[in-house]
Amino acid sequence: MRIILDGMGGDNAPGEIVAGAVEASKLITDEICIIGRQELIEAELAKYEYDRNKITVADATEVIGMEEAPVKAVRTKKDSSIVKGLNMVKNGEGDLFISAGSSGALMAGGLFILGRIHGIDRPAIASVYPILGDKACLLVDAGANSECKPANLLEFGIMGSIYMDKVIGRHNPEVGLVNLGVEENKGSTLTKAAYDLLKKANLNFVGNVEARDVPQGACDVIVCDGFVGNVILKLTEGLAWNIFGLVKHKFTSTTRAKMGALLLKDKLGELKKEFDYSEYGGAPILGVKGPLVKMHGSSNANGVKNSILKAIPFAKEDVVGIIQSTVLEIEEIETSD
Amino acid sequence: MRIILDGMGGDNAPGEIVAGAVEASKLITDEICIIGRQELIEAELAKYEYDRNKITVADATEVIGMEEAPVKAVRTKKDSSIVKGLNMVKNGEGDLFISAGSSGALMAGGLFILGRIHGIDRPAIASVYPILGDKACLLVDAGANSECKPANLLEFGIMGSIYMDKVIGRHNPEVGLVNLGVEENKGSTLTKAAYDLLKKANLNFVGNVEARDVPQGACDVIVCDGFVGNVILKLTEGLAWNIFGLVKHKFTSTTRAKMGALLLKDKLGELKKEFDYSEYGGAPILGVKGPLVKMHGSSNANGVKNSILKAIPFAKEDVVGIIQSTVLEIEEIETSD
Numbered sequence: 001m002r003i004i005l006d007g008m009g010g011d012n013a014p015g016e017i018v019a020g021a022v023e024a025s026k027l028i029t030d031e032i033c034i035i036g037r038q039e040l041i042e043a044e045l046a047k048y049e050y051d052r053n054k055i056t057v058a059d060a061t062e063v064i065g066m067e068e069a070p071v072k073a074v075r076t077k078k079d080s081s082i083v084k085g086l087n088m089v090k091n092g093e094g095d096l097f098i099s100a101g102s103s104g105a106l107m108a109g110g111l112f113i114l115g116r117i118h119g120i121d122r123p124a125i126a127s128v129y130p131i132l133g134d135k136a137c138l139l140v141d142a143g144a145n146s147e148c149k150p151a152n153l154l155e156f157g158i159m160g161s162i163y164m165d166k167v168i169g170r171h172n173p174e175v176g177l178v179n180l181g182v183e184e185n186k187g188s189t190l191t192k193a194a195y196d197l198l199k200k201a202n203l204n205f206v207g208n209v210e211a212r213d214v215p216q217g218a219c220d221v222i223v224c225d226g227f228v229g230n231v232i233l234k235l236t237e238g239l240a241w242n243i244f245g246l247v248k249h250k251f252t253s254t255t256r257a258k259m260g261a262l263l264l265k266d267k268l269g270e271l272k273k274e275f276d277y278s279e280y281g282g283a284p285i286l287g288v289k290g291p292l293v294k295m296h297g298s299s300n301a302n303g304v305k306n307s308i309l310k311a312i313p314f315a316k317e318d319v320v321g322i323i324q325s326t327v328l329e330i331e332e333i334e335t336s337d
Numbered sequence: 338m339r340i341i342l343d344g345m346g347g348d349n350a351p352g353e354i355v356a357g358a359v360e361a362s363k364l365i366t367d368e369i370c371i372i373g374r375q376e377l378i379e380a381e382l383a384k385y386e387y388d389r390n391k392i393t394v395a396d397a398t399e400v401i402g403m404e405e406a407p408v409k410a411v412r413t414k415k416d417s418s419i420v421k422g423l424n425m426v427k428n429g430e431g432d433l434f435i436s437a438g439s440s441g442a443l444m445a446g447g448l449f450i451l452g453r454i455h456g457i458d459r460p461a462i463a464s465v466y467p468i469l470g471d472k473a474c475l476l477v478d479a480g481a482n483s484e485c486k487p488a489n490l491l492e493f494g495i496m497g498s499i500y501m502d503k504v505i506g507r508h509n510p511e512v513g514l515v516n517l518g519v520e521e522n523k524g525s526t527l528t529k530a531a532y533d534l535l536k537k538a539n540l541n542f543v544g545n546v547e548a549r550d551v552p553q554g555a556c557d558v559i560v561c562d563g564f565v566g567n568v569i570l571k572l573t574e575g576l577a578w579n580i581f582g583l584v585k586h587k588f589t590s591t592t593r594a595k596m597g598a599l600l601l602k603d604k605l606g607e608l609k610k611e612f613d614y615s616e617y618g619g620a621p622i623l624g625v626k627g628p629l630v631k632m633h634g635s636s637n638a639n640g641v642k643n644s645i646l647k648a649i650p651f652a653k654e655d656v657v658g659i660i661q662s663t664v665l666e667i668e669e670i671e672t673s674d
Contacts, residue, residue: 143517146517146524146525146528147525147526178568180480180483180563180564180567187483187564188483188484188564189484191483191564210571210575211567211568211569211570211571211572211575212571212572212574212575213575214572214575215572215575215576215578215579216575216579226517227517227524227525227528227565228564228565228568230517230548231515231548231565231568231569231572232548232568232572233548234547234548234549235548235549235551235552235568235569235572235573235576236572236576237549238547238548238549238550238551238552238553239552239572239573239576239577240576240580241552242552242553243577243580246608246611247608250601250604250607250608251601251604253604254604256600257600257601257603257604259597259600260596260597260598260599260600260601260604261597261601262597263593263594263596263597263600264587264588264594264597264598264601266594267587267588267590267591267594267597270587271583271584271587274583
């Protein structure tokens with residue numbers, strides 16, 4: 001298998017991207033092809049010992065910035081790492097594309113270059129949500145679609161369920177809908193209608209979940225529109241940062257506290273790790289015709305390494321094909337009704 | 338002034354409600370009239386020393402439960418503490434109504450009994466959001482309106498701004514809109530249109546805020562639809578609980594950690610207090626023709642006491658009157674345009 005890795009995306013490119021690729025390469029047999037400005041990437045690679053059969057470089061002279069209008073950028077920058085990398089996946093020269101670049105550009109590129117899976121109206125970003133002290137869950141949509149129809153939420157449930165099963169290995173995953181209350185009749189027009197669709201679908205649907213229960217793993221796949229998903233992810237990040245900042249402040253405010261904190265150093269480190277997004281890998285973009293993974297924009301080498309390792313089953317288990325056949329089956333059942 | 342306190346609302350009624358009233362009464366000169374089943378409330382009051390001129394009881398034989406359909410409950414249970422209490426405010430027998438009862442019933446009661454302020458389309462629940470280690474901010478709408486029009490979000494900004502100024506004493510408060518990104522052109526159809534309205538209004542509008550920045554006090558008044566507001570409040574509560582649970586687990590897992598935790602006992606207590614909703618008082622329901630405050634359903638005596646103390650300026654500063662005159666001024670300006 002050949003993994004195409006965007007060497008130019010994110011805040012720490014290309015240094016941390018290349019470092020993460022070198023780390024990951026030691027643990028896998030697949031080829032990692034880093035795409036981007038060749039001289040920059042080769043200069044970074046020169047810092048490490050690595051297997052030249054397992055890490056290769058593809059040249060792309062342009063870079064799509066985080067602030068560029070996504071659609072325009074994808075349409076005009078034909079020699080950018082994102083456009084060239086996605087074309088490699090489309091043409092069979094790669095099996096998986098991973099990038100810490102702009103979510104908008106990756107989504108636009110996924111749509112224009114790879115195309116939507118037949119029957120999927122709205123591809124979505126699925127983000128692994130770190131359940132504290134326990135197994136992670138998957139949040140779909142994590143921010144791609146700020147406005148959704150009920151059928152889109154059903155699609156998110158189906159795609160998330162397949163990804164959770166095949167990539168994360170959680171079989172028959174529980175699917176829940178973010179809502180104002182757990183009762184069936186609660187919610188907005190959107191969530192009430194989505195509830196009915198999810199309930200009828202061939203999913204392990206457990207009903208509504210309240211935002212309060214998300215951090216303790218209310219279910220395996222958490223379905224919501226992209227606006228709400230964005231709020232859940234960003235608020236979690238902001239709150240965790242804030243609490244750790246406050247803990248640090250309190251724990252260094254007196255000599256006695258400093259002594260206590262010293263004794264708890266290991267435990268504080270463990271706590272911080274539970275919240276470290278770089279442990280959980282990237283966010284798959286589901287619903288496009290090729291495995292495509294968005295890494296956190298500020299990914300460090302460890303985050304890049306984990307994103308590569310955790311994304312491999314996305315391609316190897318043919319998640320795209322399974323989503324396609326599942327959607328076709330549903331269409332056939334609906335047509336024959 | 339006469340504060341009408343619902344003696345029957347919430348998980349800990351009437352015990353904690355009465356205990357909180359007794360505590361608050363020692364600190365204020367106003368009368369607190371506890372409404373509910375007289376014999377139950379008097380039995381609780383009998384446990385304390387209190388000034389019988391400052392704490393009185395009004396009998397209401399019915400109770401509206403947390404699970405009852407709000408509109409039906411308010412229409413049929415004429416002798417409930419919520420319906421009778423709100424009628425007392427309407428008839429001038431009370432200046433402020435405070436309850437830990439069902440949000441839905443309070444909102445329905447506010448609408449049917451007190452009525453909407455002229456020009457306000459959608460009354461909202463405004464919740465004090467605890468900014469860690471610093472001043473609190475106000476989240477409007479915290480869950481009353483799961484579907485909103487852009488003009489509703491403008492109303493939330495205006496009402497929240499007045500409440501923040503008059504009740505919390507934060508002058509010229511900064512108003513922000515929860516959105517997917519800080520850029521002006523970001524967001525859904527709803528938030529884009531609301532942005533334009535808020536920008537044109539006579540408010541200290543600071544633009545979009547991301548959910549990530551809410552916990553560190555991005556601004557004083559945080560405007561969003563009730564679905565998003567519900568997610569923000571409940572996720573914050575769930576995540577804080579979860580983090581403290583994890584901290585407790587880690588800090589008691591080894592002897593060394595236990596020793597450290599012992600040295601940090603005070604600091605851990607301080608941390609927990611930062612998250613304790615009972616410190617922040619109740620949530621005003623803004624947009625109805627009378628001061629109405631919803632307390633957390635699980636309020637303890639301390640929460641009840643703080644809700645009473647912090648709600649007093651809501652009535653004394655005539656926030657309802659100021660909202661009314663502000664909305665009328667806007668209407669006049671629009672009409673004369």
